[in-house]
Amino acid sequence: MSFRTRLFVAFSVAVLIPLGVLGFGVRREMERRLTGQYQRRVSVAIQAVQEDLAGEGESISGRLAALAAELEQDNRFRLATTRTDAADRRYLLDYAGGAMRLTGLSLLQVQDSSGRIISSGHFRNEYDRMEPTLPHLLETASGSPVLVRARTAEGSLVALARIDSLRVGSARFIIVGGVEAEHRLLGHLVRDPELSASLLYPGQISRDTSSRKTVGALPLLYLDLMPGAVSRADTARLVLTQWPGTLVSLRRSIDAWFLIALAVTVGLALLGAGWLAARISRPLLQLSSKTAAIDLDRLDQDFSSERDDEIGALSRLLGAMMERLRLGTARLREAERRVAMGDLARQVNHDVKNGLVPIRNVLRHLAREAEQGPQSLAAVFAERRATLDSSVEYLETLARNYARLSPATSRERCDVNAVVGEVAQAIHSSVAPVRTALDPSLPHVLSDRLVLRRILENLVGNALDSLAARPGGGVVVSTEAFIQDGAQAQVRVIVADTGAGMSRAELDRAFEDFYTTKEGGTGLGLSIVRRLVLDLGGILRVDTEPGAGTRVTIELPAMSNGAAAP
């Protein structure tokens, strides 16, 4: 997991968990309080409904009492009930309709003592029907609310009914009145808009259980007077249901706002985490890149930083470390140089001694001959001259070889492709051909032409030597230009062979002076090549594998087009 991802996760967890805890707590507390509030409201509403039902019953009773008192004084009613005159009968038939409208009732019947309807307001033409069950039930209900399903011309009517009676002469009459229950009564019984009342008749199952919650039920006496129904008292229920819409919408609103806040917070957290991670990880990546580029030959990375934070401190620390590394490397190189010089001095001493020993022996031999037999001096000299010449030649060769260790260079504009071509032509090997693959747009480099040639001759020679044990291979010298890290253009020269290659141990020692695996080799070739390349400001890289060949890459800084040779 990357540092940036960890930062993201840390930010998210740090934000989400407290926010989630807060949202859960707010929601739970609000639900607890709202539920309690709802329960209190429902209780109050149920009580109000009971009181309203009782009040409505009282109101109906009051209206019936007023009608009864009025009818007792109504002479036309008295005549209509005692005579058979058509006009009086019409008055009787129409009486209940007018009285019903006048009193605001939905149901009104006048019955005689036998239960025969003599006037009906809600169904004018149902007179003469016998309906004794209704007054009997209402009388036995003793003031309790009674629901009656009565017949009308166009269907039925459910009413909350009450009863009263009057006496005209010796006859007793019963008045049954009521208020329509399903719409008119239920509509104003419940004042809370989130509560609603509905009637469940005997044998009926609640119609709407999907979205509403039943919060209370009041039993009511019920009588069905419809044709075909059994005329007996039963129990209906006034069911109060609650629509939890406000609570649900409040919950949804809280959830929605919580999710919005969460999304905004997470978004901001992610943005912040991204910004912070970028601010931290980008300099770290840069430091990492610079650190990866550090090499003993490339100790020029710039770790300077203006930042005053940990990144700046780390950068400066790396800069100081690289400075120490640079000093250490310099000291190491100096030590190496000194060691090399000591070795060289010892080697020179040894070699010179080796060269001088025969000479000294010859001179001692000549000196002895000059003392003991001067006449044979010439012959001895002639005899030993070859030894002298051989020793001198050896010393001259030794001198030339040592002269190669520190050649004098002169920098000039140099065409690498041309030098490669010269080397390829100069070296004619019977082992393998030397092929070239040259970049025609290769820029010039600033170099000593002879140094460059020496480098290439050494490398091509080594490559050809490596092919001696593996005939059939080849050597390819290629050039190309490139730009590294958007900085200065570079020239790359690659000498690749398919020869024996080197082991890791051989490669580690390949650049040591006087280390050679070739018979008759001086062990100075690659050492000199490396030194020459470094002197030219370039780098040298060797990729090799035993049995697969070796690939030596030299990268030299190119001259810009406008640059002039010093």
Added chain:
Amino acid sequence: MPRSTKRLSGPAAGLGLLLLAVGSGGCGHGPAPNTAPPPSSSETPEPPEPSSCVVTRGASSDRDTISIALAEPVDSAHAPIPENDAERLLFRQGYSSPIRLDCEGGVHPGLASSWTPDSSGRAWTLVLGTDSSALAGESLTAERLAAEWRSREAAASALQWAGVESVVPLDQHRLVVTLSQPQERVPEVLADPALAMPVGGGQARPSLVTVSKSSDLRDALDHGADVVQSGDPALVEYAKSRADRLTVPLPWNKTYVLLLPAGSNGLDSIVGTDSAGFRSELARDAVHGDARGAEPPFWWVNPSGCPRSAPASVPAAQPSGAVVYSRDDRIARDLAERIVALAALPGITSRGLSPADLLGSLQVGRERGYILALPRWPVVPCRELAAWPPGVRVVPLVDTRLTAIVTRDLPRVTVDWDGALRVGGDPKGDRR
């Protein structure tokens, strides 16, 4: 009061007050010169107006306008065929058919001043009066009248159901109506409103002033309405209490019946009580208006000359449980409710329908029963029968009538065959 020439231009809902200029009154404008040829001696003489059809004989009065109060909505688009009593009263003042039938069936001149049959009794020649005018005040010619009848679907239907084979104009004033069967009497279809034309010239020209919907007809009487017709007992009672009003019961003009489509059941107990006593009880108790038990003869029993209806067939769908009626008809509703109350069976209810829905339902017979108001004497009985589904059973219930309430000093008011009041007009028939 201005002499208005304004026509009814749209529905006049609710109560309306009609102002009527009386052409025969002392308004200073006499009838147009009669240029028609005088009736020949062979023409049918016009009978005198029977006294039973005269509401008021036109006591001496110099009034040139009268006002009529309407209790029902009026839609002038229905003219000249009325759909309720108010439209019947109103259209009768502005439209005239070729002949006029009084409440006892007497024939009087309308658009036609005279009529004569040929020897076979099939071809009747009508002579149009020249004081009649058609639309836009133009003189009505025989050719134009025939063309108008051809273009009107209702007129063509009435003539067809009455057995009229052709209507041919002879000249500007004469028109020959040829029947499929000879008749001794002028065809009564010529009194049908479907054949009526707007009248002008010497005839009355009505104008309408609407009054508030909330007012009832008692308010109209209080505001001076000259002519009111109603079946409301309370209104009649109120009018009787006023000394300046005359209340005259009009002839029985409607018979309410219960139509039972083929396949209808559940009302057999009601049908079984089809008796004079049952009908009288219905008229006494169930109807909120002036009614009596329906009295025979009933014109729908053995109608002559009508094509036989198709044999009774059970409808594809069983009739529903409702006894239906026209929702604007209070008496029909009372009767439907009483029948439902008497039936006292589960599922049987009553329901009011619009006139169009009622007619559509009747044609397919999809309801259990229909309460219909039929004319007491239709001039084209076959046309009425054609609207019923085949195999229907008819149970007569009650006859009803309206009461005319008129001011005592009103000019002449008579009653037509269908119970419609005709205000003004020529009193010569009455004088004969």
